[in-house]
Amino acid sequence: MKSLPEITDKVKKNLIWKSVFRRDYRNTVRDRAQAVFGNVFLHLHPVQVRESAVKLRFTWGMGGITLFAFIILVITGVVLMFYYHPSIDQAYTDIKDLEFQVPFGVILRNLHRWGAHFMVIVVMIHMFRVFMTGSYKAPRQFNWGVGVILLVLTFLLSFTGYLTPWDQLGFWAITVGTNMGAATPLLGYQGPFSEYLHITPYNDVRFALLGGAQVGGNALLRSYIWHCVAIPLVATILMMVHFWRVRKDGGISKPQK
Amino acid sequence: MNPFIEIITQPDNIAIVIMVIMVSFYMVWAFQQAFQNDRLLAAGLPVDGENDRFIDTFKPLVRIELLIALVVMVGLTVWSILVDAPLEEIANPTLTPNPAKAPWYFLGLQELLVYFDPWLAGVVLPSLIVVGLLAIPYIDINPKGNGYYTFAERKWSIIIFSFGFFVLWLLLIVIGVFFRGPGWLWYWPWQEWDHSRVVFEPTRDLTALIGIESRSLPGFIIGAIVVGSYMVGGMIAPYLYWKKNNPELLTQLGMIRYVTIIFLFITMMSIPIKMVLRLVFLIKYVWITPWFSV
Known part of the structure; x- marks a missing residue:
């Protein structure tokens, strides 16, 4: 021995x-x-690191929690992609399969769904914390801007994911949401001044978002690609900038007077 | 079941309940620390972090991060075990649900549709929210309160931001989730949703109050004067006030910053103003033009 x-x-x-x-x-x-x-x-x-900067009561760890939620969503999202076809013939039954056939499919989908809600919540609280500690002030102005864009991207990530199950909830949430695109001034067919640009339901912002005049197969494919590839890619790059700039701007903010 | 319990225990709404709890908790924590620091500052004492020593990242910080990650992971796992993500009927373009709600974090914007036309509520105002957030570091020239919680040193910026964040964003979301039923009508949590309920609420336009048809030329002109004087008056009034009471501030701000701040502020305040006009005076439009209505 x-x-x-x-x-x-x-x-x-x-x-x-x-x-x-x-x-x-x-x-x-x-x-x-x-x-x-x-x-x-x-x-x-x-x-x-400075001792008080990493105390929980200062940052609440909220930015880190947001990153962690994002990582969970990437992992569960990639696994979900193995079971999913972005077509209106298969999308809904794929989700049903997750529910009834795929081992741990239910908890996989639950983790992705609740993780997404969670990320939206914590990213908003992170912004509130950064505001309350005045951490957007010099020299961190630019990084606040990067953070605002990341906040918007988080909303868009969640929004594009809504349609993927192809159920009534997603379909109508996306219909309501993209109808706003039709109201864009100049560029939406119901928006003010659009008649001067000869905008119709077939060439306006909403059409570009949906790949059609209504929510259909093209819209599903578009939201899928925005959701799984395009936005995560942009968000990842911006996150790299965001974290890099936290370091370059002097680390977690400290009292400056 | 009690309709209130039914609404807050709907799987997707649990997230909003969690949001309300978390946001309230962190709001209290932030302001409590702010007031605590204010007392220290008033007494001339250093706030936490001013005279700091450095500690190793490995392991104190890495340990905290690992613990937080574990707590979050456990929390999400428990949530995922207890509550199943709903899957409704397959998408059916011919069957419109009532109410058709946007994703919950956009319900504040959907709520604005009661008060504004879609081009404002759905496009212009959200864009201005993003622009306004991006502008914050450049228009807030107060050097104080950088890197610590405080209220006293930056009262106005915190009050304005909190009003936007808690009232105009979060409260409207909560209203959209819990208080809006079929037809986007107001339902108290203890009220049963009634799909056949119709509320006839005769709305009128502002100029109708003085008996002038809002779609006529005089109505157009009066509307333009009202909206114009709100924008122009709102732009000039703070200038005159500060010119008299705090001219130094105006010099510090400069022209571009001043215009940006005031434009964003009066646009933001137009939301509660329009809400009052709509809810109390049943006014639908202030100004109708051939192209758009406000």
Whole structure:
């Protein structure tokens, strides 16, 4: 029988382990720093942070919670994509299959649905916190702007996801929502001044959103691609900018007088 | 079942109940810290974080993040086990549900449709909300309150933002979710939804109050004067007030900032004003033009 140190020694002192973990962790100043900047995920953080900046009562962890909700949604969303066809013949039955055939399909869909509601809630609270601590003030003005765009993208992500089950709820929510596009001044066929641009139901904003004059197969495909590819892509890029700028603008805000 | 319980326990509405609870909790927490810091500042004491030491990210911060992630994950999992996401009947373009509601976070905007035409409620006002949010850091020139909770040092910006966020955004969402039934009529939570209920509420246009047809030329001119004087008067009045009482502020703001702030503010305030006009005086339009109506 080998002792525990001997086993750990065996596990750690070989080429494979050493190729993955470059150094041993010894809880020295150097190693604690190395643990952060030597790790692609953790190196989002600075090596050291100000004590009160990371207290829960200051940030509520709300931005981080939003990111975490986004990650949950990406993971559950990718898995859901394996079971889903964005066509009006199959979309609804695919969701029914999730409910009755796919192992853990119900909880998968539940996680995605409630995670989405949750993300919308926490991103709004995050904005409220940033406002209340005045963290949009110099030098963080630009990053507030990035955050506002991310807030809008969060709404749009949720909104485009509404249609995907192709049930009455999604269909009519999207109908109500995109009807607003028809009211756009100049560019929507019901909007003011649109007659001067010869705008009709077949060439206005709403038509562009839906890929048709009403919610149908094209609208489903469009919302699916916006939902699963286009908006997440843009949001991810903006998130990179957002987090990068938090660091570059001096980290989590601190009292400046 | 009690209709109120029925409404708040609808699967999708549980999210809104959670939102109300979370938002209230964090609102209280934020203002409590703000007032606490105000007391410190008034006493000349440093607020939390002013004289800070640095700690290692690994592990104190990483530990907090992991714990929060675990709590969120557990919470969402429990929520997903207890409540199933609804799936309604298959989409049917020939069967319009009543009420047909937008996604819950847009219900504040849908609620505005009671008071404004769609081009305003659905397009212009939401765009201005985004523009206004983007503009905040550039129009708020108050250097104080940067990086800590405070109320006393930035009273007006907090009051205006809170009014927009809590009342015009969140409260209208709650109204849209819980108080609007068939025909977008008002239903108290204890009232049963009645699909055959019709409320005949004769609305009139502003000029009708003085007996002038709103679609006539005089009606058009009077409407234009009312809307114009609200916009122009709203633009000039704060200028005159500050010129007299706080000319320094005007110099600091400058022309562009002043116009932006006041334009956004009077646009925002036009919402509650129009609500009162509509709900109390049953006025539908203030100004009717051949192209649009306000």
